[in-house]
Amino acid sequence: MKRRADVVIIGAGVTGAALAYELARRGIRDVVVLERRFPCSGATGRCGGGIRQQFTTPHNIRLAMESVERYGTLSEELGVDIEFIQGGYLILAETEGEREAQRKAVALQNDLGLPSRLLTPRDAKRILPLLDETTIVSATYCPTDGHANPFRVVEGYLARARERGAVLEKFTEVVDLEVKGGRIVKVRTSRGDVSPGTVVNAAGAWSGEIARMAGVKLPNRPVRHEIAITEPVEPFMEVMVISIHNGIYFSQTAEGQIIGGIGNPGERPGHDTSSSLGFLRRYARELTRYVPALGQLAVLRQWAGLYDVTPDAQPILGPTPGLENFVQANGFSGHGFMIAPAVARHLADYIEKGVLSENLARLSLERFERELHGEAFVVG
């Protein structure tokens, strides 16, 4: 393993991979990506692949809009078919309160230039003909949202980054960070030590542990989210559906399978990624309530991943107070895949030129000492 590197990225999920690529593209080629297991083995490879812009905070909306623009041309740029299906996102609401929240969200989104709109149940059924529209009071729809295959995205980013000189060290666990004079001077791993220029903490649900090694406290908590996939059927829905009523999300992959999950409000923080029967029952019940025909489909497998959740459900990006070469890229709260292309760009600009974009400044670790305005729609 290399003894030193300009940039050491901890974590080969979508954030670490995208950042390695963006840095390499800017000519910063001396990059090492350290991965405890293998690329995509954490949350990225376990997520539903949704790419949504319909958020409720300006930063989340802007980062997502920038990412969608990037995802649109990413297959071509990376030379890998990332299976991007831009079929829109349909967000379901079941109560008057939820409809009001949707009305406000659409107003903010439209102000920022996002073409989302509020729909009646009947309009929603036009977009998804198999929907039982009697279950909802309203919906919102944004035609430029979509979904893609996380494995292909990470493979593409890493392949192109490695061609330009970045090095991936898999099955390499960071065991300690040595701090001296306000800097991280050594990254100790299970396979040797690296002296870093800059260290990026892109370790997802393990970011808190990584930060603690450098004496930094993050407010992130890992929370299990379960997910399941069915056998493939002929393509019948391009739209991805989520509900702010119960936190369900589902879409049809390029392969034809229905992939989806549902949040569990009672889930306690921790690193458990086991699968539960309770999840499958709740998911099946809610999914078939909205789209009864899906009851015929067989579930092939279920699994779980970890959301890396912050108190305001927005990521922690950029510099760390007190440690000049420690950059945070975590706390995505279930939305990392959606915004990774934009996040990587902002962070690469910061690492290359020291330019702190407005988004990075607002999403810094320091904000937790100020008043918070959180993201309300924390779903796939």
Place this chain on the structure above:
Amino acid sequence: MTRHPSRVPRRKDPDDPVVCRCEEVTVSQVVRAIREGHDTLEELKRHLRAGMGPCQGRTCLPLLARILARETGRPLPEVMEEVSIRPPLVPTPLELWRGG
């Protein structure tokens, strides 16, 4: 809802047998993927989709493991240990899960 039409079978090559029948992955694809660096069962599965079809790897995982052990020179039990088995063990219609 119509089932997915069975995919068009690729031209048969007697020198390149199919390892994963659900996803139609051949021996040469597996060997190439291993040489590209996808050298654990979990990585092979994610890269090639082998083992992700309706049989959930019942047929192909032992075959994949053998090829992997041969290509990497690692013992077979060690290679096999790396793969996680995910529920349900048999494909089951969603409507059977929603009751009661």
